[in-house]
Amino acid sequence: MLFFVCAFFSFVLYLILTAGSGNIGLWAPEEIALAFIFAVPTGLIASRMLSALGFKGGTAFLSPRRWLLFFIYIIVSFIPALVKANLDVAMRVITGKINPGIVKISPKLKTDFGMTMLANSITLTPGTLSVSIDDKKKELYIHGISLSGKDAPISEICGNFPEWAGRVAE
Amino acid sequence: MIFFPAIVAAIVVLILVCIARIAKGPTVPDRMVGADAASALTVSVLVVLGALYRQSIFVDVAIVYGLLSFVSTLFFARYLEAKEAKK
Amino acid sequence: MSGLVLISYGLIAFGMIFHALGAISLFRFPDVYTRMHGTTMITTFGSIFVILGVAFYGFLANDFALAAHPLIALAFLLLAAPASSHATARAAHRSGVYPKPAIVDRLREAEK
Numbered sequence: 001m002l003f004f005v006c007a008f009f010s011f012v013l014y015l016i017l018t019a020g021s022g023n024i025g026l027w028a029p030e031e032i033a034l035a036f037i038f039a040v041p042t043g044l045i046a047s048r049m050l051s052a053l054g055f056k057g058g059t060a061f062l063s064p065r066r067w068l069l070f071f072i073y074i075i076v077s078f079i080p081a082l083v084k085a086n087l088d089v090a091m092r093v094i095t096g097k098i099n100p101g102i103v104k105i106s107p108k109l110k111t112d113f114g115m116t117m118l119a120n121s122i123t124l125t126p127g128t129l130s131v132s133i134d135d136k137k138k139e140l141y142i143h144g145i146s147l148s149g150k151d152a153p154i155s156e157i158c159g160n161f162p163e164w165a166g167r168v169a170e
Numbered sequence: 171m172i173f174f175p176a177i178v179a180a181i182v183v184l185i186l187v188c189i190a191r192i193a194k195g196p197t198v199p200d201r202m203v204g205a206d207a208a209s210a211l212t213v214s215v216l217v218v219l220g221a222l223y224r225q226s227i228f229v230d231v232a233i234v235y236g237l238l239s240f241v242s243t244l245f246f247a248r249y250l251e252a253k254e255a256k257k
Numbered sequence: 258m259s260g261l262v263l264i265s266y267g268l269i270a271f272g273m274i275f276h277a278l279g280a281i282s283l284f285r286f287p288d289v290y291t292r293m294h295g296t297t298m299i300t301t302f303g304s305i306f307v308i309l310g311v312a313f314y315g316f317l318a319n320d321f322a323l324a325a326h327p328l329i330a331l332a333f334l335l336l337a338a339p340a341s342s343h344a345t346a347r348a349a350h351r352s353g354v355y356p357k358p359a360i361v362d363r364l365r366e367a368e369k
Contacts, residue, residue, distance in 0.1 A: 013329075016325065016329060017230075017326070017329065019321065019322075019325055026321075082301060082302075086275065086298055086301060086302040089282075089294055089295070089297075089298050090274075090275065090278050090298065093278045093279075093281055093282045093285055093286075093295060093298075094278070096285060098286065098287075098291055098358070099360060100288075100290065100291050100356055100358060100359050100360070101356065101359045101360040101361040101362065102290075102356060102359065102361065102362045102363050102364050102365075103361060103363055104363040104364075104367070119339070119343065120339040120340070121339075123297070123338075123339035123342055123343050124297070124301060124335065124338060124339045125297075125301075126294050126295075126297040126298045126301060126302075127294055128294075129290060129293055129294060129297070129342060129343075129346055130339075130343050130346070131290070131343075131346045131347060131350050131364060132346075132347055132350060132364050134367075141363060141364040141367075143290045143293075143346065143356065145291055145294045147360060147361070149360075150360060150361040173266055173269075177269055177270075177273060177307075180273060180276075180277075181273075181276065184276055184277060184280040187280040187281075187283065187284070188280060188283060190284075191283045191284065191292075197289065197349075197354050198352070198354075199289045199345060199346075199348065199349035199352070199354050200289050200292070202345050202348075202349075203283070203289060203292050203293055203296055203345060204283060206296055206341060206342065206345065207279065207280065207283060207295075207296040207299050210296065210299050210300045210303075210304060210334070210338070211276060211280070211299065213304065213330060213334060214272075214276065214303065214304055214307045214308070217307065217308050217311050217327050217330060218269070218307065218311060220311065220323060220326075220327070221311040221314050221315065221323065224318065224320060224323065225323075226315075226320065226322035226323045226326050229311075229322075229323065229326040229327050229330055230326060232327075232330045233326070233329060233330045233333055236330060236333050236334050236337060237333060237337070240337035240340070240341050243341040243344065243345065244340070244341060244344050246345075246348075247341075247344035247345055247347070247348040248344075248348075250348040250349075250351075250352050251347070251348045251351050251352065253352070254351055254352040254353065
């Protein structure tokens with residue numbers, strides 16, 4: 001199953017990279033044939049590597065409900081947070097006012113996929129950076145550039161990202 | 171058109187700023203951050219060069235460059251961790 | 258082509274502001290972790306606006322490859338950036354580079 005997911009994404013990526021080359025839809029027939037030929041070994045190699053790393057499932061990446069939720073999350077929650085954080089850090093570069101520190105948050109997520117998504121969202125917004133992760137207790141250590149105090153609340157660090165990560169990934 | 175060459179020149183100046191941080195550094199992670207920033211700026215400059223010469227092949231080079239710089243950053247990070255664990 | 262192209266120039270110029278601020282933050286901030294926030298700004302807002310500007314320019318010039326490929330480069334950049342900055346931060350903390358001006362360091366407390 002994992003093989004088919006990997007091969008599917010390889011196929012789609014090749015088609016995006018060669019879009020506009022011909023007249024079957026947007027593609028030349030040679031490019032579609034090559035996409036098939038490349039998808040098989042890519043899927044084999046990637047699925048073997050992922051299962052060697054202990055990666056289970058994979059079908060979650062094909063669920064349209066999750067993709068829809070993911071895009072809603074990007075538009076409703078992530079982009080406003082990204083804009084706010086960028087302008088905030090830009091002002092801090094100019095004024096030089098910082099109050100940094102590493103705090104611990106417990107987002108109450110159960111799956112590795114949810115934790116990965118939350119940590120990626122936190123790191124991609126400027127001003128917060130995930131430094132380390134406690135796999136067993138599912139806790140994240142976050143470096144923030146402007147903390148309100150030694151025990152900054154979780155909503156100050158990452159807004160409503162944990163709820164959305166729970167909705168999309170679990 | 172003067173706009174795209176000016177942007178390319180400005181990004182090259184910013185890459186030189188990042189290289190100054192790599193040279194100055196005091197610690198190894200500082201240099202890694204400088205290299206990371208320089209490679210992100212290099213992706214931008216390649217994309218802008220693609221627009222300047224109207225050649226999308228520059229953008230393909232930018233994609234591959236971004237992936238390679240990602241791999242090299244991960245490699246440096248693993249190396250630094252393993253080196254410290256040995257002590 | 259003439260009027261709308263100014264929008265793409267504006268996007269690129271706006272991205273350049275964030276590129277410049279990110280590069281300045283490498284010298285303005287005191288330690289590795291705070292500098293990393295500045296470089297995150299380069300990869301997010303700087304690259305997003307520069308690359309969207311170029312993609313829009315390609316769209317206006319009717320060059321399909323120049324419109325689509327920058328978006329793929331942007332997707333890769335945004336997927337790869339958090340993983341590499343997390344790896345750098347974790348390696349920095351494990352190799353003993355602690356945040357210099359810091360009001361609290363829970364990770365160091367937890368390791369003791």
